[in-house]
Amino acid sequence: xxxxxxxxxxxxxxxxxxxxxxxxxxxxxxxxxxxxxxxxxxxxxxxxxxxxxxxxxxxxxxxxxxxxxxxxxxxxxxxxxxxxxxxxxxxxxxxxxxxxxxxxxxxxxxxxxxxxxxxxxxxxxxxxxxxxxxxxxxxxxxxxxxxxxxxxxxxxxxxxxxxxxxxxxxxxxxxxxxxxxxxxxxxxxxxxxxxxxxxxxxxxxxxxxxxxxxxxxxxxxxxxxxxxxx
Amino acid sequence: xxxxxxxxxxxxxxxxxxxxxxxxxxxxxxxxxxxxxxxxxxxxxxxxxxxxxxxxxxxxxxxxxxxxxxxxxxxxxxxxxxxxxxxxxxxxxxxxxxxxxxxxxxxxxxxxxxxxxxxxxxxxxxxxxxxxxxxxxxxxxxxxxxxxxxxxxxxxxxxxxxxxxxxxxxxxxxxxxxxxxxxxxxxxxxxxxxxxxxxxxxxxxxxxxxxxxxxxxxxxxxxxxxxxxxxxxxxxxxxxxxxxxxxxxxxxxxxxxxxxxxxxxxxxxxxxxxxxxxxxxxxxxxxxxxxxxxxxxxxxxxxxxxxxxxxxxxxxxxxxxxxxxxxxxxxxxxxxxxxxxxxxxxxxxxxxxxxxxxxxxxxxxxxxxxxxxxxxxxxxxxxxxxxxxxxxxxxxxxxxxxxxxxxxxxxxxxxx
Numbered sequence: 001x002x003x004x005x006x007x008x009x010x011x012x013x014x015x016x017x018x019x020x021x022x023x024x025x026x027x028x029x030x031x032x033x034x035x036x037x038x039x040x041x042x043x044x045x046x047x048x049x050x051x052x053x054x055x056x057x058x059x060x061x062x063x064x065x066x067x068x069x070x071x072x073x074x075x076x077x078x079x080x081x082x083x084x085x086x087x088x089x090x091x092x093x094x095x096x097x098x099x100x101x102x103x104x105x106x107x108x109x110x111x112x113x114x115x116x117x118x119x120x121x122x123x124x125x126x127x128x129x130x131x132x133x134x135x136x137x138x139x140x141x142x143x144x145x146x147x148x149x150x151x152x153x154x155x156x157x158x159x160x161x162x163x164x165x166x167x168x169x170x171x172x173x174x175x176x177x178x179x180x181x182x183x184x185x186x187x188x189x190x191x192x193x194x195x196x197x198x199x200x201x202x203x204x205x206x207x208x209x210x211x212x213x214x215x216x217x218x219x220x221x222x223x224x225x226x227x228x229x230x
Numbered sequence: 231x232x233x234x235x236x237x238x239x240x241x242x243x244x245x246x247x248x249x250x251x252x253x254x255x256x257x258x259x260x261x262x263x264x265x266x267x268x269x270x271x272x273x274x275x276x277x278x279x280x281x282x283x284x285x286x287x288x289x290x291x292x293x294x295x296x297x298x299x300x301x302x303x304x305x306x307x308x309x310x311x312x313x314x315x316x317x318x319x320x321x322x323x324x325x326x327x328x329x330x331x332x333x334x335x336x337x338x339x340x341x342x343x344x345x346x347x348x349x350x351x352x353x354x355x356x357x358x359x360x361x362x363x364x365x366x367x368x369x370x371x372x373x374x375x376x377x378x379x380x381x382x383x384x385x386x387x388x389x390x391x392x393x394x395x396x397x398x399x400x401x402x403x404x405x406x407x408x409x410x411x412x413x414x415x416x417x418x419x420x421x422x423x424x425x426x427x428x429x430x431x432x433x434x435x436x437x438x439x440x441x442x443x444x445x446x447x448x449x450x451x452x453x454x455x456x457x458x459x460x461x462x463x464x465x466x467x468x469x470x471x472x473x474x475x476x477x478x479x480x481x482x483x484x485x486x487x488x489x490x491x492x493x494x495x496x497x498x499x500x501x502x503x504x505x506x507x508x509x510x511x512x513x514x515x516x517x518x519x520x521x522x523x524x525x526x527x528x529x530x531x532x533x534x535x536x537x538x539x540x541x542x543x544x545x546x547x548x549x550x551x552x553x554x555x556x557x558x559x560x561x562x563x564x565x566x567x568x569x570x571x572x573x574x575x576x577x578x579x580x581x582x583x584x585x586x587x588x589x590x591x592x593x594x595x596x597x598x599x600x601x602x603x604x605x606x607x608x609x610x611x612x613x614x615x616x617x618x619x620x621x622x623x624x625x626x627x628x629x630x631x632x633x634x635x636x637x638x639x640x641x642x643x644x645x646x
Contacts, residue, residue, distance in 0.1 A: 089556020100551040104246040117556040
C-alpha cells in the first residue's frame with residue numbers, strides 16, 4: 001500500500017502571479033504543503049488571502065505559475081487542459097458554495113453528470129442512485145434542484161462529487177449559503193464520507209467552528225501559509 | 231459522451247427555452263421554405279413553358295421575315311430591303327432534292343383585331359389564314375367536323391374552324407357548331423369544325439382564334455397583296471434532322487432572296503431554340519429567386535449565431551461546472567455545436583414542409599386564375615436545403631461553441 005503512505009497532495013513552492021494591467025499580483029507565494037490520504041483539512045484565511053487560488057490549483061482547475069504539484073505522485077502542473085479535465089473527473093470531487101446544479105435536470109441526472117465525461121462508459125444510473133443514497137436523498141432522485149431545500153441541494157452536489165469515487169473531496173465554503181443547522185448537517189456528512197470512504201477532505205471556510213471539526217487547519221494570509229497545525 | 235446522451239442533452243436544453251428556440255428556428259424555417267418554394271415554382275414554370283412549347287407540334291421550325299443577326303448573333307450588319315416571305319418560298323422548301331429533311335410546310339398569315347360576330351354576339355379575335363397542311367403540323371385536333379382540304383383552299387371557300395374559347399364567347403357552347411354561320415369583318419363564313427382546347431398558356435394557342443383557308447383570308451379578311459406570308463411553319467422529318475432542316479431552309483431561302491450568308495433577311499428558329507431560350511430564362515429567374523431566398527437563410531443563420539452567443543454567456547457557470555467535473559474542451563464544443571446544428575436541421579425540415587405547402591398553394595392559386603403552373607419540389611432541392619441548413623447551423627454554431635469550449639474553468643465558475 002505505497003499509495004497510502006505517500007501523501008495524496010504534495011506541493012512544493014507553488015506560486016501564482018496574475019498580471020493586472022501593469023502590475024503583477026502575487027496571489028500565492030512559495031506555498032509548500034503535504035496532505036495525507038484520508039486526512040481532513042480546513043483552509044482558512046481572510047478575503048483576498050489566496051485561499052481560492054490555492055484551491056483552484058490543488059483542484060486542477062488552474063495551473064501554478066511556478067512550483068511543483070504532485071497529485072497521488074503524478075506531477076500535474078504541466079498537463080494539458082484535457083489531461084487536467086480527466087484528473088478532475090477521476091480524482092477530485094468539488095462542492096461549491098452556490099451548489100452549481102443544473103436547474104433543468106433531476107437530482108439523479110445532476111449526479112450522473114461526471115460519469116458522462118468519464119473516459120470509460122459506466123452504468124451511470126445505478127452509480128448515481130447509489131451516491132444519492134449515500135447522502136440520504138434516495139427519496140428525492142427525480143426532483144429538480146428548484147424543488148429541493150438548500151441543504152438538500154448541497155447534498156445533491158456532494159453526491160455528484162462522490163460519484164466517481166475521487167481521492168479528494170474539495171469543498172469551497174460549502175455552508176456559506178446555508179443556515180447553521182443545514183450547514184452543520186453538511187459538514188457532518190462530509191466528515192462522515194471522509195472517514196467511511198477514506199477520501200481526503202479539503203474544506204475552504206471562513207467559519208472557525210467548521211474548521212475546528214477537521215483534523216488540521218491551514219491558515220493562509222497574503223498568499224503565504226501562516227500556520228500549519230499538524 | 232455518446233451520441234444518444236448528446237442528443238438528449240441537446241433536446242433538454244433547447245426544450246428549456248421553447249420560445250427562444252422556436253424564434254431562432256423560425257429564421258431557418260422561413261429561409262428554407264423560401265428556397266424550396268422558389269425552386270419549386272421555378273421548376274413548375276419551366277415545366278409548363280416546356281410543355282407549351284412542345285404542344286406547338288413536334289420537330290417544328292419557324293421561318294419569319296427579318297434578320298435575327300442583330301439580336302441573336304450580335305451581328306452589326308443591318309439588313310436593308312427585306313423581302314417578305316412568300317407562298318413561293320414555302321413551296322420551294324418542299325423540294326425533296328434540296329430539302330430532304332423537310333417533311334411538311336405550312337405558310338400562315340395572321341390578322342388580329344378582326345371583328346367576329348355570330349348569333350347576336352360580337353367580339354374581336356385573331357384570324358389565321360393557313361393551307362391544308364397546317365392542322366397536322368401544328369397537331370391541331372378537332373372535336374367535331376373536319377379541316378378544310380386543298381380544294382377548299384383553291385376555291386377561296388368561306389369555311390372556318392373555330393377555337394373553343396371563341397365558340398363559347400359567341401355561341402355559348404363548343405359542340406353542334408358545324409354548319410353555323412360566323413361573320414368575320416362582315417364576311418360570312420360557315421363553320422366546318424371546332425378545335426380541341428389546348429390550354430390557356432400554350433404558346434400560339436388557337437383556343438381563341440379562327441382558322442380559315444389561306445386564300446380566303448388573303449382576299450377577304452386580312453388583305454395581303456401578292457403572295458406574302460407572315461410565318462412559315464416547317465416540320466422536319468424527325469427529331470434528329472431538325473438542324474439539317476434548319477440548314478436546308480437557310481440555303482434555299484438565301485438563294486431565292488439573293489442574299490449572302492450573314493445578311494439574311496429572314497430568320498429560322500426551331501422549337502429547340504425556343505426551348506433552350508425559355509429554359510435559360512426560367513433558369514436565370516429560378517436562380518435569382520433562389521438567391522434572394524438563400525439570403526434569408528443566411529440571415530436565419532446569423533440569428534442562430536446570435537442566440538448561441540447569448541446562450542454561451544448565460545450558461546457560463548454551467549460550462550464552468552461541466553469543466554470542473556471533467557468535461558474536456560471538445561465535450562463543450564460538441565454540446566454547443568449539436569444545439570445549433572439541431573436547431574437548424576429541425577428548422578430546415580419544418581421549412582421543407584412549409585415550402586412544399588406554399589408552392590402547392592401557389593399552384594392552386596395559379597390554377598384558379600386560369601394559369602397552368604404545377605410547382606415541383608424536386609428531391610435535389612430538398613437535399614440541397616437540408617444540407618445547406620445543417621451547414622448553416624454548423625458554420626454559425628462554430629464560433630459560439632469555440633468560445634464556450636475555450637472558457638477557463640476558474641473564470642467560468644466565478645462568473646456571476
